[in-house]
Amino acid sequence: MTRGTGRGGSSAAARSVDVARLAGVSQKTVSRVFNDEPYVSSDVRRRVLEAAGQLGYRRNNAARALASGRTRSIGVVTLGTALYGPASLLMGVERIVRDTGYALRVVNTMEGDAAGVAGAVGSLLDQGVDGIVISEPIDEAGDGVDAPLRVDVPVLVIGAPSPVTAPTVLTAGDGADLMARAATEHLLALGHATVHHLAGPQGWYAARDRLEGWRATLTAHGRDVPPVVTGDWSAASGYRAGRELAADPDVTAVFAANDDMAIGLIRALAEAGRRVPQDVSVVGFDDVPVAAYVTPPLTTVRQLFDAVAQEGLKRLVHTIENPDADPLPSSGPPVDLVIRASTAPPPSRTTPARGRRPASPSPADTPRPPLTNGGPAGDH
Template sequence: MDVARLAGVSQKTVSRVFNDEPYVSADVRRRVLEAAGQLGYRLNNAARALASGRTRSIGVVTLGTALYGPATLLMGVERVVRDTGYALRVVNTMEGDPAGIAGAVDSLLDQGVDGIVISEPIDEEGGGGEVSVRVSVPVLVIGAPPPFPATTVLTAGGRADLMARAATEHLLDLGHATVRHLAGPQRWYAARDRLEGWRTALAANGRDVPPVVEGDWSAASGYAAGRALAADPEVTAVFAANDDMAIGLMRALVEAGRRVPEDVSVVGFDDIPVAGYVTPPLTTVRQPFDTVAQEGLKRLVHAIENPQADPLPASDPPVDLVIRSSTAPPTPRTTPGHGRRTAAGWRGEDRP
């Protein structure tokens, strides 16, 4: 074989490198791959699949949406899959189609994928019911409960409740008596987790749990919620389930004469690219999309290539609260004989 001759190794060693087998030194692997590149050699995946019983491909089931979270996570999964040397096959589902996941999985299994990633953030079954499909290849589920039985089911991401709890406790630590929540649509697992984290934080600190306002992830729904919340003088802090709603909320508050953060503090979730450039810059929870994709795919590939081995251990994603200028301690209310807090300190308004 020309590659073996140019690299100065045996054909067996070349085969081991191309099949990504262990016990090949880094130097030998580099020489073989450089030789293959010089000769313009492209690995015959079909032939290798026949020999190994694997197609070196991973399928991804994802919601067809341009929303920041799911779209960013898909990009992270795509980068990691390609870095592992596997081919990527993506099937989009559509919101509102209960049979979407089952059909997408069947399509991927028909293509002979070696593993499947489920990045499907919505409970289309209306109660977390299992999807009627059985899968014999390893499955990685990101940020949701496993939707169907499989021989090997791994999970990654999730724990948005911990991140939401940190966001809520940040506002409580600043001195706010309670925190209102602008929730996402409750068919989304992420929205449920964030609401649960908010509620848990309030209960753990002995605070009142006020009514929830639900949006649809859009800035427009945040604006509508903000107009309603601005009319309530008791509102001093709001945790929004994503940054887009938080930005819409802040605009409505300012238009209603409620200053951010002097009158109302606002925290978002995701840390979208514009979050640090709105006025005021938004305090938010940064989601570790790349970390979740890297760890999850590492565990999935290990399960594919080592079917008899124990799964690699999982770890909780870090909580990364990015504190900017949209949050501050509550301003004491002005009452007869008391002052009003300003940027320069206390100013007595009732004194001559």
């Protein structure tokens, strides 16, 4: 239990009335500040928070739960994995939930456990959570024919179709197909006749969406759609795919479904004597921290995990606290293509006649799509 030391030096649990007395406000005002209600001036809010910090006061969530019928807790169902995307999204959710004043309860599922989501949701409901976030990137059923789970609290589903029915089901983190379109459009705009795809495992919703965005873009431009090479998200699988792609002289551009596979791909191309980007351009997906520092620095689609978590949790908390109100609208998915040194026009446009010294392409030779953001390697 948090203890506070009063002016007389005795130690006792600080109460909201003590905070109100020290801040010179009413107990109702203290409640408004800690409930983040409007109509409290910044000066009053500052005084209350300073007084609470001085006294070591924490609001009594158990008492509030009894009074409101809510536990002030949000449950999260997430795949137990160290992969960059799911792990980064979970970290974003944890940060945002903490800022809302709710407690967080996390249940991990394991890949290959078809009943994992149902069991995780049931466990969270048994704990009395006020809302649930489902960040489960894998389709374990494979065909989607299973009847959806019935849940009696609001649910936020990130980056996947909803596996539940609930009073309110919110979605966030979709738009991977739009990001894949941006990556493919960038390579086509550089002059490549087509773009090969190194896909992720097709049990993952994100891998399917990225493949679909790539294929739809090539089809819309009337370009050939090459056979897909599939990896397992690892750099090792990207390396194996790279050895296969390097053997095809017609390959001049590859969009990889994540950065780790792109990095393995670049290694294999280099070992085969295929230079990046002079012979083959490569685009990744995620913008992992090392992407700006590999050789060459990797052009990639940056995923804005914190932004997705912040918007999704804001909408979920609003629905929990205002059950009779309409859900807050969602904004369009952000597309952030970070252009670095792993992409360039194809060899036919950059390789001069034999015996002439290669010239660096001018900005006019390197068209950029409208949705880009880049700069020097490592410039974030």
